[in-house]
Amino acid sequence: MEREKPEIVHGLASQTKKGEDFTLLKTDCQRTMGDGVTTFSVFGLFDGHNGSAAAIYTKENLLNNVLKAIPTDLNTDERVAALPRALVAGFVKTDKDFQEKEKISGTTVTLVIIEGWVITVASVGDSRCIFDSADGGIYLSADHRLECNEEERERITASGGDIGRLNAGAGTEIGPLRCWPGGLCLSRSIGDRDVGEFIVPVPYVKQIKMSSAGGRMIISSDGVWDALSAEAALDCCRGMPPDAAAAQIVKEALQADGLRDDTTCIVIDILPQEKPAAPPTPPKKIIKRMLMSLFRKKSSESSSHSDKKYKEPDEVEELFEEGSAMLSKRLDTKYPVCNMFQLFICAICQLELKPGEGISVHADSSSCQWDGPFLCSSCQLKKEAMEGKTPLEGHGALCPFTANNPDESILPVQRSVLKCV
Numbered sequence: 446m447e448r449e450k451p452e453i454v455h456g457l458a459s460q461t462k463k464g465e466d467f468t469l470l471k472t473d474c475q476r477t478m479g480d481g482v483t484t485f486s487v488f489g490l491f492d493g494h495n496g497s498a499a500a501i502y503t504k505e506n507l508l509n510n511v512l513k514a515i516p517t518d519l520n521t522d523e524r525v526a527a528l529p530r531a532l533v534a535g536f537v538k539t540d541k542d543f544q545e546k547e548k549i550s551g552t553t554v555t556l557v558i559i560e561g562w563v564i565t566v567a568s569v570g571d572s573r574c575i576f577d578s579a580d581g582g583i584y585l586s587a588d589h590r591l592e593c594n595e596e597e598r599e600r601i602t603a604s605g606g607d608i609g610r611l612n613a614g615a616g617t618e619i620g621p622l623r624c625w626p627g628g629l630c631l632s633r634s635i636g637d638r639d640v641g642e643f644i645v646p647v648p649y650v651k652q653i654k655m656s657s658a659g660g661r662m663i664i665s666s667d668g669v670w671d672a673l674s675a676e677a678a679l680d681c682c683r684g685m686p687p688d689a690a691a692a693q694i695v696k697e698a699l700q701a702d703g704l705r706d707d708t709t710c711i712v713i714d715i716l717p718q719e720k721p722a723a724p725p726t727p728p729k730k731i732i733k734r735m736l737m738s739l740f741r742k743k744s745s746e747s748s749s750h751s752d753k754k755y756k757e758p759d760e761v762e763e764l765f766e767e768g769s770a771m772l773s774k775r776l777d778t779k780y781p782v783c784n785m786f787q788l789f790i791c792a793i794c795q796l797e798l799k800p801g802e803g804i805s806v807h808a809d810s811s812s813c814q815w816d817g818p819f820l821c822s823s824c825q826l827k828k829e830a831m832e833g834k835t836p837l838e839g840h841g842a843l844c845p846f847t848a849n850n851p852d853e854s855i856l857p858v859q860r861s862v863l864k865c866v
């Protein structure tokens with residue numbers, strides 16, 4: 446028996462310095478799906494850098510690109526399972542399309558989709574998202590700052606990027622770790638063609654099912670998190686409605702650090718329908734778990750049938766978490782491919798593929814070259830470039846993705862014949 450959908454109330458506060466923060470607030474979106482009309486809410490935060498073009502483009506196009514990557518004939522459970530992969534496809538398509546238009550500017554992205562009691566968050570960059578409930582506080586986003594992510598530093602170095610601090614002269618290095626050329630502090634973003642293809646748009650995705658108590662979500666740009674810890678942000682606005690809470694968080698951040706950057710905060714309360722007026726007031730025990738960014742994972746034993754009726758059923762449940770930058774891992778699926786995703790469509794741009802045209806997403810590994818999902822040749826080039834396998838002249842001085850330059854000779858991989866199993 447499915448619980449009644451929660452009520453979603455949100456508030457927004459922002460203080461501008463550069464004018465490069467943009468938000469997307471959409472409640473009650475409707476879409477006709479396999480099992481009828483579905484209603485969902487979408488919240489996005491886009492913190493642009495080196496100009497605002499990438500942030501604006503992403504705000505206007507990302508959600509559509511994600512929704513187009515979800516097959517329409519799925520039921521609710523299948524749709525929830527398909528969303529992480531659709532988010533990866535939508536992020537990569539948006540990045541690819543934007544880079545064909547603009548050479549410079551980039552943006553962080555935190556995109557939240559709430560459908561029923563399931564929250565799915567996809568993120569690149571350092572705008573963070575936290576969720577606080579009676580079960581504890583957790584991060585729903587990753588931090589893609591080079592400074593605090595060794596795995597990402599290794600990936601970028603292996604793909605041909607240089608990482609180091611700003612040289613202040615006389616052998617003195619200052620500031621955070623940056624990627625050169627360009628000097629970006631982030632390892633993932635949408636845009637940033639001038640920095641290099643190894644700054645990838647592949648999002649960290651986390652999906653949870655809330656308990657019936659609901660909870661509070663905070664999405665903020667780095668202007669907030671540079672000044673406030675997650676606990677401080679939650680504590681300073683407890684009991685306040687979302688709009689007042691967002692304003693309070695921005696105020697506290699500015700009091701601590703001054704207005705050094707665009708500072709934006711979205712607060713979203715997800716409340717059970719029974720008590721719409723009461724904001725969640727979780728106990729203080731959450732703090733330690735928040736710091737560890739860990740989730741209480743259910744053991745495989747506890748999900749067995751015999752145990753089920755003795756188990757407390759009403760707690761936050763982690764459905765999905767994956768942050769790999771490798772598309773061969775992120776576009777694969779455990780679900781039957783022929784049912785879930787159409788084989789004759791590019792897994793990234795959703796372009797129709799003619800027989801023999803698709804290239805397996807596994808084409809550069811030693812096995813599984815005949816397996817889907819498949820990419821069009823243009824998206825395959827994008828994938829190879831992101832993995833540092835296709836040297837692009839002068840870091841994006843040449844765009845291989847336009848119709849004017851269909852240079853097949855730079856395609857480094859063997860083509861696989863498209864075949865439906």
Ligand SMILES: [Zn+2]
Nearest residue numbers: 791794821824
């Ligand atoms: Zn494609």
